[in-house]
Amino acid sequence: MTPERPDPAVPTATYRLQLQPGFPFAAAARAVPYVASLGVSHLHLSPVLEAVPGSGHGYDVVDHTRVRGELGGEEGLRELARAAREHGLGLVVDIVPNHMAMSPRHNPALWEVLREGPASRYARWFDIDWEAQGGQVLLPVLGGPLGAELERLEADGGVLRYHDHAFPLREGTEGLPLPELLDAQWYRPVWWRLARTELNYRRFFSISELIGVRVEDPEVFEATHAKILQLLGEGVIDGLRVDHPDGLADPDGYLRRLHEATGGRWTVVEKILSDGEPLPASWPVAGTTGYDALRHVDGLFTDPAGSGDLLGRYRRFAGPQPDRGGDWDATVRRAAYQVLTHELAAEVDRLTRVASRLCATSPEPALRDRAPWALRTALLELLVRLEVYRPYASVDASAVVTEEAAAEARLAFAVPEEAGAVDVVRDLVLGRYGDGPGHVEFRTRFAQTASALRAKSVEDTAYYRYVPLLSANEVGGDPGGPAVSPERFHAYCARVQRDWPATGTVVSTHDTKRSADVRAALHVLTECPERWADVLAGVTGAGEGAPDAQLAWAAWQTVFGLGTAEEERVREALLKHVREAGLYTSWTEREPSYEEAVARFVAAGPCGVPGGRVTAFRASLEPHVRANVLGAALVHLTMPGVPDLYQGTEHEYRALVDPDNRRAVDFPSGPLGSSGPSAGPGTEADAAADAATASDVKVAVTRAALRLRARRPEVFGDAASYAPLTAEGPAAAHCPAFVRSGEVLTAVTRLSLRLAEAGGWRGTRLPLPPGRWTDVLGRGREFTGHARAADLFERLPVALLERLPD
Incomplete structure (x- = not known):
C-alpha cells in the first residue's frame, strides 16, 4: 500500500537548532536572518514543550499543555515564528510521544498518579504494570538500600522528601510512622540498583528517569498532542519530527492518527533502518529523519579494500577477543546477551510473565506445559538474533523473527522437547494463536523490548567495543561493512526518489557520535x-x-x-x-x-x-580530508530527500559525542552576504568563487547548494528525477556523479588519496547531458558535451553544475 503523502509546506531544506535555557527562543530569533540567508526553508527546533528545569535537550517532557517557560514560553515561540515568517522561514518541531520525565515534582500528571494510584484519571497515561510489586510503582531513586537511607526520607506537609526528590503522600497516610507510611503509598522508593530487575513501568531504553507514555490510548493521544496540534492549526509551526517511534506500542496506529490530526503535515520519524531494511510502506509520513542517508553518504567515501586492511591492523594492534571487539557480529551478539540479562532484565521478566500466563491459560495444547525458564530462554535466544529494531503490525513479522533465527535459538536447549518453547514464542510473535488482549500485549512487549535491545546493544555498547574505524560506528551504520560502492549509492538514491522523495536526510545531528567533518577525516584512514x-x-x-x-x-x-x-x-x-x-x-x-x-x-x-x-x-592529509568534507556536504545537499543541517555545520564543524556536539553556536548577528535565496544563477557562483580563496570553503558550497534548491525546488522535489552519471577513463571510480531532473549536476572526488597515488585523473572525463552547463561554484565556467575531470575539479574537489536555458 502506498501511503498518502503529506503535502502542505514540504521543506526544501531545514536547519536544526538545539534549544536550551542558554539558547532560548529569543536567541533563535536573533539567528533567523543568518539562517535564512543560507537558503533553507525551515528552522528545525528541538522539543519545545515544558521539560525538567535546566534540561539541555528537552526530551524529558513534564507537561504537554505548555510551551517551555525557560525558553520563553508560548509567546516566545510565537515571536520566533513571526521572525521566521518575516524572513521566509517556517518551523519544524521535534515531538516526544514515547516518554515523559520520571520527575513527579515537575510532572503534574505523574504526581497525581503517585498520589491516587490506578484510580487516578492519569493512570492510563503511563505504561505501569500495577499487578507487579504489590500494586506499587517502584521508584529507583535511593542511593542505597532502604535501611541505609531511611533517615534521609522525611514526610512533611503531605509530601515525602528525599534529597531533591519529592513525592505526594496518599490521602490519609500523613500521620503514619515512616515505615508504615512507605508501605501505604502507591509507590515504593528503592535503591536505584533494583531498577535492573524489579522495575514495573516501561521506560526509554534502560533510562529509569524517563517513563513510557501510552499514546496508543486515544484519550492520552489527544491530551498529549493538543498543544502541538493547536500550534500547527494556527500556523505557528508547519511540520514535525517524531522522536523514537519504535518505543511505541503501535507505531502504525500512532502515525495514522497523527497524520489525520495534522491534516497531512510534513512529518519525518526517527526510525533507524538497518542495512537493507525498508521503511514500512503504509506509514503516512514523508520518511525518516535520515540516518539511512548518513550511512550511504559515509560509505561512499570509505575505501572497501582499505577498511578491510585497517581491520586486520586493528586486530594485530589491540588483540581483542572476537566477541569483545574483534568480530562485529560476535560483538553485537555478546552485547545483546549482556543487555538482556542486565539493563533490560526487568523488561524480559515482564515479557516472560505475559508469555507464561498465555501458555498456562491457553486452550491450545501446543502452548501448555511450558516452563517459565524455557520461555525466558527462548525469548533471549530469539531477541539477540533480530537484525532490525523491531517488527510492526503492518509488516510480516516472519521476516523479522525468521525461521533461521529460530533454528539457531533451538540449539540453546539440551532437550529437543524443551526447544519447542522457541516455536511457541515465535508463533506468539507471529500472531498465530489469535488476537486476544494477552496476545496483543505479548507482541507489543516483544517489539518494544526488541527496539530497546537493539539501541542499547548496538548503538550504546558494540559501537564502543568494535573500533577498527570509528567513522563507521554511527547511528544506523554497519561497522561490519562500512563501504558503499557508487553503484550501491546510486541505487539507494533512486529508491528514495521513487518511494520517499520528501524524506529527511542528515550527516550530523545532536545524536551523532562524531560530526560529519570528524568522520570525513577518519574515512581517509581507509586509504592509508x-x-x-x-x-x-x-x-x-x-x-x-x-x-x-x-x-x-x-x-x-x-x-x-x-x-x-x-x-x-x-x-x-x-x-x-x-x-x-x-x-x-x-x-x-x-x-x-x-x-x-x-x-x-x-x-x-x-x-x-x-x-x-x-x-x-x-x-x-588535509587536501584529502577537505575532499571528503566538501564531497559529503554537497552530496547530502543535492541527493534525493530534504536535507537537514545541524547547527553550525555549514562551517567546518568538529564535534564528538554529546554533550560535546550540543554546545551552543555563536551565530552572526545578520545575514551571510547580501543576496537572498531567490537570487539568480550568477549570485551563487560569485559567492562560492570569492570564498574559494578564503579559509572556509564549506560554507560557500553549502550556501550555493541550498540557494539553488530554494530557487529551483522543482528540480529536487517530489516530481524530480535522479539519474547517475558514469565517468569514463582510468579514474572513473573516483568521480561519482548524478543529475537531478536533467537540470542540476553533482560531481565529487571519491578516495582522493588513492587517486593521487595512482597518478591523478589521467584524462578521465565526465559525459554531460545535452545543453550548456555553468559552474555554480566557480565564476564564469561553462561545459558542454563532456568535462575533463582535471578541469571540473581544478579549483575544488567538488562540482555543482546548472544547465543554462536553451
Whole structure:
C-alpha cells in the first residue's frame, strides 16, 4: 500500500537548532536572518514543550499543555515564528510521544498518579504494570538500600522528601510512622540498583528517569498532542519530527492518527533502518529523519579494500577477543546477551510473565506445559538474533523473527522437547494463536523490548567495543561493512526518489557520535591503513601507556578525526566511550583506577607531545580530508530527500559525542552576504568563487547548494528525477556523479588519496547531458558535451553544475 503523502509546506531544506535555557527562543530569533540567508526553508527546533528545569535537550517532557517557560514560553515561540515568517522561514518541531520525565515534582500528571494510584484519571497515561510489586510503582531513586537511607526520607506537609526528590503522600497516610507510611503509598522508593530487575513501568531504553507514555490510548493521544496540534492549526509551526517511534506500542496506529490530526503535515520519524531494511510502506509520513542517508553518504567515501586492511591492523594492534571487539557480529551478539540479562532484565521478566500466563491459560495444547525458564530462554535466544529494531503490525513479522533465527535459538536447549518453547514464542510473535488482549500485549512487549535491545546493544555498547574505524560506528551504520560502492549509492538514491522523495536526510545531528567533518577525516584512514599503522607504532608500543590497547586505538583515531582539541573534550568523550563499552568500567559499576588511567593516558598521549605527531599526520592529509568534507556536504545537499543541517555545520564543524556536539553556536548577528535565496544563477557562483580563496570553503558550497534548491525546488522535489552519471577513463571510480531532473549536476572526488597515488585523473572525463552547463561554484565556467575531470575539479574537489536555458 502506498501511503498518502503529506503535502502542505514540504521543506526544501531545514536547519536544526538545539534549544536550551542558554539558547532560548529569543536567541533563535536573533539567528533567523543568518539562517535564512543560507537558503533553507525551515528552522528545525528541538522539543519545545515544558521539560525538567535546566534540561539541555528537552526530551524529558513534564507537561504537554505548555510551551517551555525557560525558553520563553508560548509567546516566545510565537515571536520566533513571526521572525521566521518575516524572513521566509517556517518551523519544524521535534515531538516526544514515547516518554515523559520520571520527575513527579515537575510532572503534574505523574504526581497525581503517585498520589491516587490506578484510580487516578492519569493512570492510563503511563505504561505501569500495577499487578507487579504489590500494586506499587517502584521508584529507583535511593542511593542505597532502604535501611541505609531511611533517615534521609522525611514526610512533611503531605509530601515525602528525599534529597531533591519529592513525592505526594496518599490521602490519609500523613500521620503514619515512616515505615508504615512507605508501605501505604502507591509507590515504593528503592535503591536505584533494583531498577535492573524489579522495575514495573516501561521506560526509554534502560533510562529509569524517563517513563513510557501510552499514546496508543486515544484519550492520552489527544491530551498529549493538543498543544502541538493547536500550534500547527494556527500556523505557528508547519511540520514535525517524531522522536523514537519504535518505543511505541503501535507505531502504525500512532502515525495514522497523527497524520489525520495534522491534516497531512510534513512529518519525518526517527526510525533507524538497518542495512537493507525498508521503511514500512503504509506509514503516512514523508520518511525518516535520515540516518539511512548518513550511512550511504559515509560509505561512499570509505575505501572497501582499505577498511578491510585497517581491520586486520586493528586486530594485530589491540588483540581483542572476537566477541569483545574483534568480530562485529560476535560483538553485537555478546552485547545483546549482556543487555538482556542486565539493563533490560526487568523488561524480559515482564515479557516472560505475559508469555507464561498465555501458555498456562491457553486452550491450545501446543502452548501448555511450558516452563517459565524455557520461555525466558527462548525469548533471549530469539531477541539477540533480530537484525532490525523491531517488527510492526503492518509488516510480516516472519521476516523479522525468521525461521533461521529460530533454528539457531533451538540449539540453546539440551532437550529437543524443551526447544519447542522457541516455536511457541515465535508463533506468539507471529500472531498465530489469535488476537486476544494477552496476545496483543505479548507482541507489543516483544517489539518494544526488541527496539530497546537493539539501541542499547548496538548503538550504546558494540559501537564502543568494535573500533577498527570509528567513522563507521554511527547511528544506523554497519561497522561490519562500512563501504558503499557508487553503484550501491546510486541505487539507494533512486529508491528514495521513487518511494520517499520528501524524506529527511542528515550527516550530523545532536545524536551523532562524531560530526560529519570528524568522520570525513577518519574515512581517509581507509586509504592509508599502512601509514596509519606506522604512525601508531611511532607514538605507542601496541598500546603502551594506555589502560588497554583497544582504548589506545580508539583514542588515537579520536585525535586524528578531531585534530588539535582541548584535553577536557577528548577526556570526557573517551571516558564516555569506556563506560559505554562496559569492558573495564561502566556507568553503574565505575572502576576508579581504570578511569584514572584513562585520564592520565589522554593527557600524556593523545593530548600530549605524542598527539602532535598524529595531528601532524592529519595535516599532511588535509587536501584529502577537505575532499571528503566538501564531497559529503554537497552530496547530502543535492541527493534525493530534504536535507537537514545541524547547527553550525555549514562551517567546518568538529564535534564528538554529546554533550560535546550540543554546545551552543555563536551565530552572526545578520545575514551571510547580501543576496537572498531567490537570487539568480550568477549570485551563487560569485559567492562560492570569492570564498574559494578564503579559509572556509564549506560554507560557500553549502550556501550555493541550498540557494539553488530554494530557487529551483522543482528540480529536487517530489516530481524530480535522479539519474547517475558514469565517468569514463582510468579514474572513473573516483568521480561519482548524478543529475537531478536533467537540470542540476553533482560531481565529487571519491578516495582522493588513492587517486593521487595512482597518478591523478589521467584524462578521465565526465559525459554531460545535452545543453550548456555553468559552474555554480566557480565564476564564469561553462561545459558542454563532456568535462575533463582535471578541469571540473581544478579549483575544488567538488562540482555543482546548472544547465543554462536553451
